[in-house]
Amino acid sequence: MASTLGAALSGIATQSHAAVPYPVEKKALKIGFVPISCAAPLIMAQAKGYFQDEGITVELRKTPGWALIRDNLLNGSFDASHLLSPMPLALSAGAGHTPHPVRAVTMQNINGQAITLALKHRERRDPRDWKGMTFAIPFEFSMHNLMLRAYLAHYGLDPDHDVTLRVTAPPEMVANLRAGNIDGFLGPEPFNQRAVINEIGFLHILTAEIWDGHPCCALGMTEEFIAENPNTYAAVQRAMIRAAAFMHKMENRLEAAQILSKPEYLNHSELVIRQGLTGHYADGLGNVKNNLHRAEFSPFPYYSSGVWMMEQMQRWGYIPRSVDSRNIVEQVFLLPDVRRQATALALADLPSPENTNYPDFQVLGVPFTASTYPSTQGTKP
Amino acid sequence: MMSRADHLKGVVLSLILALILLFSWQYLTESNSIQSHDISAENREYEILMGHTQATQQPDHNFPSPRQFALEAWQELKAPFHNTSTNDRGIGWQLGASLYRVIIGYGLAVLVAVPLGLLLGQQPILRAALNPFIQILRPISPLAWMPIALYTIKNAEECGIFVIFICSVWPILLNTSFGVSRLRKEWLDVAKTLELGWARRLWLIILPASAPTIVTGMRVGLGIAWLAIIAAEMLVGSSGIGYFVWNQWNNLSISNVILAVLLIGITGMILDTTFAALQRRVSYAE
Incomplete structure (x- = not known):
């Protein structure tokens, strides 16, 4: 695959995005x-x-759930799809099924999620007091699940025994919170707001306060689609990089x-979406x-963020x-493809990428250094 | 038969019931629609972000009142066939998409179940052999079929049709075979005496005689198909009235969900009424 991609991308540097x-x-x-809002x-x-x-x-194609997104991508109903970033890793590693090589063409968003608690827990802010509580997450192979688990474990709770984690579609998170069926959720916007x-x-x-900079x-x-349509893949990647630059500003x-509030996209009030995107918001208290x-x-x-996801999926x-x-x-x-395309596009609004493929980061103040993370088979060229 | 006067009384009574319902809805929703909250209200910016301003009007935190419902339903109903993009179509399109799926899936079920039922009705051994399978497959909920269908059929649209098919096929099959097996023996004996061929025997005796039970099965099957499609579309999405419910639920727009629920009920009633009329036409007194 690498060679076809190389061939497809070799001419990129001299081309602008307008001329294909x-x-x-x-x-x-x-x-x-x-x-x-992650799909922005x-x-x-x-x-x-x-x-x-x-x-x-x-x-x-607006789709009601992640399992359906996965099935539609794998069976070819979708040529590409919005995915939770651990999904392509889990699918390619074959978590719970036969491995199916799926690729992350680009990341979409950084941070942007939150832990929302029911108002009755306003005095119960220490996670050590959360034993017996029930939390909703959107999908098992999600940053939401992995980050909530890491957060709870950081405070000494066993996410598998001390609390109940329930996979729930985001709108139902809000409804269940109102009904008192769950105590809180780690969910996407606009549902926290x-x-x-x-x-x-x-x-x-x-x-952003748990791990600032998490994808x-x-x-x-x-992988099959990319191999058969290398130029289409590159075109989608370029469009997504330009969109990321737009959203970054x-x-x-x-x-x-x-735009997101329109009925064909999020179908949600602009007031709610705006607070999640700008970071100027009411906290509910x-x-x-x-x-x-x-x-x-x-x-x-x-890569380092991916290694963290893999490590967490192994941990649990x-x-x-x-x-x-x-x-x-x-x-x-x-x-490497995203880097190459971004360099070729030379967008003023896009922040320059990290020098290393394995940037260090901190999760709840604990440094994670993936570059020293052991590889059992070594890195493929 | 009911007399005209009794019929009129029934109509008046159901109108009164509808009014009582409407008034209690109004009473229950209006009385708590302005709920004070225990958060300090000094901070104006906070109030703006919470949507508590004149300009953005009170957001609907509570169940909508009939008036709010009517206003929002009108917004949706005045352009039932608008088509901005595949993700934003009017409620008329959605209803049409659901009916289309039901017609295909249910049509297939009738095409399979009626001939098979006629066969099983005349072949007690075959019926006994297939009965355990039918009894196991029959009570499976449409939602339980969904993952298997998605995994094997690999096409969301066909999955919806499959689910309707698999749910509506059993009542039609069972009723048809029951109706045929219950035929009076004398009638078949007459056919034998007259030396009728199998086609004429089927057309002149078996079908008309078992028609009432077949139509009853078809009526039950259609009811189930209409139940199943809503559930399936909420799961599979992309179009249909079930998708509309999900999409409005996503927006937590209770008014539009109520509107969809009412439309689902009314459509179901219309479908059922046509079959009730058909049932009266094929029924006979022995």
Whole structure:
């Protein structure tokens, strides 16, 4: 695959995005998405005409759940899809089924999630007191699940025995919080802010405060599709990078909130979406807060974040310990292609990428250094 | 038969019931629609972010009142066939998409179940052999079929049709075979005496004689198909009235969910009424 990609991308450096260097193999694409703010880059790529600039017509398919997204991507109903970033890793490693090689074409968003608690727990802010509580998560192979587990474990709770974690679709998280069936959730926007505005919950902590800079959602394709349509893959990747640059710029967030609120996209009030995107928000406890890191956008799928996801999935028994994390991550996260395309596009609004493929980061103040993380088989060239 | 006067009384009574329902809805929702919250209200910016301003009006935190419902339902109903994109179509389109799926899936079920039922009705051994399978497959909920269907059929649209098929096929099959097996022996003996061929025997005796039970089965099957499609579309999405419910639920727009629920009920009633009429036409007194 690497050689076809190399051939497809070799001419990129001299081309601007307006002129398509190689004809795309497939002009009309179906791309799935789940209506949450994480899909902002994908929706912008469509609404701002970035896909069109690449000579492709995209039909965005709003999809009710992650299991359906997965099935539609694997069976070819979708050519590409919005995915939770651990999904391509879990699918490629074969967690719970036969391995199915899926690739993260770009990351979509950074941070942007939160732990929302029911208002009755406003005095119960120490996670050590959360034994016996029930939390909702959107999917098992999600940053939401992995981060909630890491957060609880950091405070000495066993997420498998001390609390109940329930896979729930985000709108039902809000309804269940109101009904008292769950005590809180780690969910995507706009549903955390929605719980605040409906006066049933408050924002306990933003995921930006747990791990500032964590990726959340990705755009995925099957390896098969990329191999058969290398130019289409490159075109989609370019459009997504331009969309990430658009979303990265704070001045564009209000316009983005307006677009996202439309019925064909998130179908949600602009007031709610805006607070999640700008980081100027009501916390549900009577305070106005400002956190410029609440939602960020970057297309680069750094390997170290992937290794963290793999390690967490192994920690909680989703993936056997014998799986070589670094090897899987370097196959699944198409970081070199994203770097190459970003360099060629030379977008002023896109922050320059990290020098290393394994940038260090901190989760709850604990440094994670993936570059020293052992690889059992060594890195493939 | 009911007299005209009794019929009129029934209509008046159901109108009164509807009014009582409407008034209690109004009473229960209006009385608590302005709920005070225990958060300090000094901070104006906070109030704006919470949506508590004149300009953005009170957000609907509670169950909508009939008035709010009527206003929002009108927004949806005045353009039932708008088509902004595949993800934003009017409620008329959605209803049409659901009916289309039901017609295909249910049509297939009738095409399979009626001939098979006629066969099973005349072949007691075959019926006994297939009965355990039918009894196991029959009570399976449409939602339980969904993952298997998605995994094997690999196409969300066909999955919806399959689920309707698999749920509506059993009542039609069972009723048809029951109706045929219960035929009076004398009638078949007459056919034998007259030396009728199998086609004429089927057309002149078996079908008309078992028609009431077959139509009853078809009526039950259609009811189940209509139940199943809503559930399936909520899971599979992309279009249909079930998708509309899910999409409005996503937006936590209770008014539109109520509207969809009412439309589902009314459509179901219309479908059932047509079959009730058909049932009256094929029924006979022995």
